Amino acid sequence: MFRNYKAVGRVLYGRNALAQLDDIFEPLRVDAGSYVLFLLDEYFEGNELVDRIPMKDADMIRFMDVTDEPKTKVVDALVEEVMSEMGKPPVSVVGIGGGSVMDYAKAVRLMFTNPGSSSRYQGLDLIKNKGVHCTVVPTISGTGAEVSMTTVLTGPEKKLGIKGDYTPADQVVLDPDLIKSVPDPQHFYTAMDCYIHNVEALNGNRRTVMGASLGRESLHLCQEIFLSGNSRTPENDEKLMVASYLGGLSLTYSEVGACHAISYGLATVTGIHHGIGNCIVFNQLDEFYPDEVKEFRKMMEINKVDLPKGVLKDYSSDDIEKMVDVALTLTFMWAHVAGPEWESVITREKLRDLYMKM
Incomplete structure (x- = not known):
C-alpha cells in the first residue's frame, strides 16, 4: 500500500516575504483573546528582526536556547508554561530561526493537542491529534526542517524524530534576505x-x-x-x-x-x-x-x-x-x-x- 504523504500547506517565497506575516495570521485571529506564540533563536534577542515581527498585544514571544539539540523536556516545559499563563493554545506557533527552532515550533504545536510528554511520540505515526497551526521562517538554510515531516528531538532515552502526517508546518516563509548575516563557518x-x-x-x-x-x-x-x-x-x-x-x-x-x-x-x-x-x-x-x-x-x-x-x-x-x-x-x-x-x-x-x- 502506498503512503499518502502530507506536505507543507503553503509556501510564501521571495525577498521581504517576512513583511507579509501579518496577512498570514489575520484570518486565524477570529476569537477574543486569540494569540500567536513566536519562538525565536535567542541570537535575535535585541536584534532589529524582532521589530519586524507583527505582534499584537496578546501575542507571546520566547527566545530559545539552541546551544544543545532540541529536547523533549524543553518542549514539555514550554507547553506547560504557555497553557498556565494563557489558559488556551495559540492560533499559531511560529518558529523563526534555524532547524532547531523550527523543530521546536513543530513539536510544541503538536503538544497543545496531544496528552503527555513529547517523548511518548518519538517515532513514526504516534501522534493522533492534529496540532495547532504552525508557521516556520528559516533564517539559515540547509536543514530542510522548514518542509520536513520530522521534528527531531533528544529525549531521556534517545534522539529520534516525531514523524507523521501531522508534523509538517502549515505555512513556510522563505525570505532569502534573512540568511545573509549567518556567520561563517x-x-x-x-x-x-x-x-x-x-x-x-x-x-x-x-x-x-x-x-x-x-x-x-x-x-x-x-x-x-x-x-x-x-x-x-x-x-x-x-x-x-x-x-x-x-x-x-x-x-x-x-x-x-x-x-x-x-x-x-x-x-x-x-x-x-x-x-x-x-x-x-x-x-x-x-x-x-x-x-x-x-x-x-x-x-x-x-x-x-x-x-x-x-x-x-x-x-x-x-x-x-x-x-x-x-x-x-x-x-x-x-x-x-x-x-x-x-x-x-x-x-x-x-x-x-x-x-x-x-
Missing part, C-alpha cells in the same frame, strides 16, 4: 546538511524517481554555490534557500543514510550540533559515498573550512559504545543504506572504528 556546516541529505537520498534502497528528481536539483544547486569560489552572495543565498527546500522535500520520498545514523549517535552523547556533526561524520564515510566525500573535501578547501579534529579523544569506551547503540537503533536508515540484511554489513565493529577516527 556555521553557514557552511548547515548548508552541508542539505548536501548530505541529497547524497543519502540519491544513494540507497528507498530511492525513488520523485525523491531523486528533487534531490538532484538540490545537489546541483549546492555544487553551484560551494564550488563557485564565492558562496556568500545574494544570488547564492537564494539558491541555498531553494536547495534546502528541495532537499527537505526529497527525503519525503527517500531516506537519510549512514551519515545521519552515525551523527545521531554522536549528538546523543556529545551534544554536538547537527550541521557540524554531520560534517565530522561525513568526512569519514569514503566507504559509503566515495565520490561525494571527495567533493565535500574540495568544498571545504575552496571555502577555507577546517573541521574540528579529535572531537572524541576525551570520551570513554563506554561513551563510544553508547554512540554505537544509538546508531544501531536507526534500522530504517541502515536498511536504506545496505538493504534488509544490513546487520551483516553494518556491524558494531565497523561503527566503533568510524567513531574512533573522529
Whole structure:
C-alpha cells in the first residue's frame, strides 16, 4: 500500500516575504483573546528582526536556547508554561530561526493537542491529534526542517524524530534576505546538511524517481554555490534557500543514510550540533559515498573550512559504545543504506572504528 504523504500547506517565497506575516495570521485571529506564540533563536534577542515581527498585544514571544539539540523536556516545559499563563493554545506557533527552532515550533504545536510528554511520540505515526497551526521562517538554510515531516528531538532515552502526517508546518516563509548575516563557518556546516541529505537520498534502497528528481536539483544547486569560489552572495543565498527546500522535500520520498545514523549517535552523547556533526561524520564515510566525500573535501578547501579534529579523544569506551547503540537503533536508515540484511554489513565493529577516527 502506498503512503499518502502530507506536505507543507503553503509556501510564501521571495525577498521581504517576512513583511507579509501579518496577512498570514489575520484570518486565524477570529476569537477574543486569540494569540500567536513566536519562538525565536535567542541570537535575535535585541536584534532589529524582532521589530519586524507583527505582534499584537496578546501575542507571546520566547527566545530559545539552541546551544544543545532540541529536547523533549524543553518542549514539555514550554507547553506547560504557555497553557498556565494563557489558559488556551495559540492560533499559531511560529518558529523563526534555524532547524532547531523550527523543530521546536513543530513539536510544541503538536503538544497543545496531544496528552503527555513529547517523548511518548518519538517515532513514526504516534501522534493522533492534529496540532495547532504552525508557521516556520528559516533564517539559515540547509536543514530542510522548514518542509520536513520530522521534528527531531533528544529525549531521556534517545534522539529520534516525531514523524507523521501531522508534523509538517502549515505555512513556510522563505525570505532569502534573512540568511545573509549567518556567520561563517556555521553557514557552511548547515548548508552541508542539505548536501548530505541529497547524497543519502540519491544513494540507497528507498530511492525513488520523485525523491531523486528533487534531490538532484538540490545537489546541483549546492555544487553551484560551494564550488563557485564565492558562496556568500545574494544570488547564492537564494539558491541555498531553494536547495534546502528541495532537499527537505526529497527525503519525503527517500531516506537519510549512514551519515545521519552515525551523527545521531554522536549528538546523543556529545551534544554536538547537527550541521557540524554531520560534517565530522561525513568526512569519514569514503566507504559509503566515495565520490561525494571527495567533493565535500574540495568544498571545504575552496571555502577555507577546517573541521574540528579529535572531537572524541576525551570520551570513554563506554561513551563510544553508547554512540554505537544509538546508531544501531536507526534500522530504517541502515536498511536504506545496505538493504534488509544490513546487520551483516553494518556491524558494531565497523561503527566503533568510524567513531574512533573522529
